[in-house]
Amino acid sequence: MKDFSIEEKTKLAIELFETGHNCAQSVFMAYADVFNLEPELAAALSVGFGGGMGRMREICGAVSAMAMIAGLKYPVADNNNREQRTRTYAAVQEMANRFKKCNNTIICRELLKSVAGKDTSPTPEMRSAQYYSKRPCTRLVADAAYITGKIIKEETDW
Numbered sequence: 778m779k780d781f782s783i784e785e786k787t788k789l790a791i792e793l794f795e796t797g798h799n800c801a802q803s804v805f806m807a808y809a810d811v812f813n814l815e816p817e818l819a820a821a822l823s824v825g826f827g828g829g830m831g832r833m834r835e836i837c838g839a840v841s842a843m844a845m846i847a848g849l850k851y852p853v854a855d856n857n858n859r860e861q862r863t864r865t866y867a868a869v870q871e872m873a874n875r876f877k878k879c880n881n882t883i884i885c886r887e888l889l890k891s892v893a894g895k896d897t898s899p900t901p902e903m904r905s906a907q908y909y910s911k912r913p914c915t916r917l918v919a920d921a922a923y924i925t926g927k928i929i930k931e932e933t934d935w
Contacts, residue, residue: 778850779811783926786811790922791915797904799827800914801838804921805845811929812849829885833897839914839921840883843872846925868928875924880917888913 790807794800801823809819825831826841847868853861873883881887886894892911893902902908909915 781811783923783930786926787919787922790918794915794918795909799824799838800918801826801842803918804839804842804925807922808846808925832899832901834886834894835884837883837885837888837917839918840873840876843921843925844869847872850929872924872928876920879920888917
């Protein structure tokens with residue numbers, strides 16, 4: 778696994794979000810090179826998780842990206858290996874718990890309740906300065922990217 782700076786990955790995730798990638802893509806793509814994934818593949822794998830999975834406002838896309846990265850960090854090579862699966866699930870739970878500690882929830886509609894929590898149309902909004910200014914998403918992407926970096930760098934026996 779390639780070494781990295783958590784601060785640089787967090788900054789990259791913010792830049793990706795602010796240039797039009799969705800929340801899930803921004804976090805996942807920021808760490809793609811750590812796991813030798815091409816940016817295009819990372820973008821394609823994570824795009825459907827944006828907006829709380831396809832804009833259904835369920836689990837925040839940034840949180841979904843953290844779970845995908847946990848699977849890369851702690852893969853399950855043998856489907857019958859409960860220890861490996863437990864380790865992966867524990868990492869996902871720890872990431873989600875840290876995100877909740879910062880934001881009180883991992884549910885997109887609750888995170889966006891004041892601006893777009895009920896909008897589940899599959900058509901994404903146009904990105905503009907107003908779009909970014911009225912949403913907490915840039916901060917949520919930053920939180921998820923930072924938490925991801927911390928978990929990746931921690932040598933914890935889950």
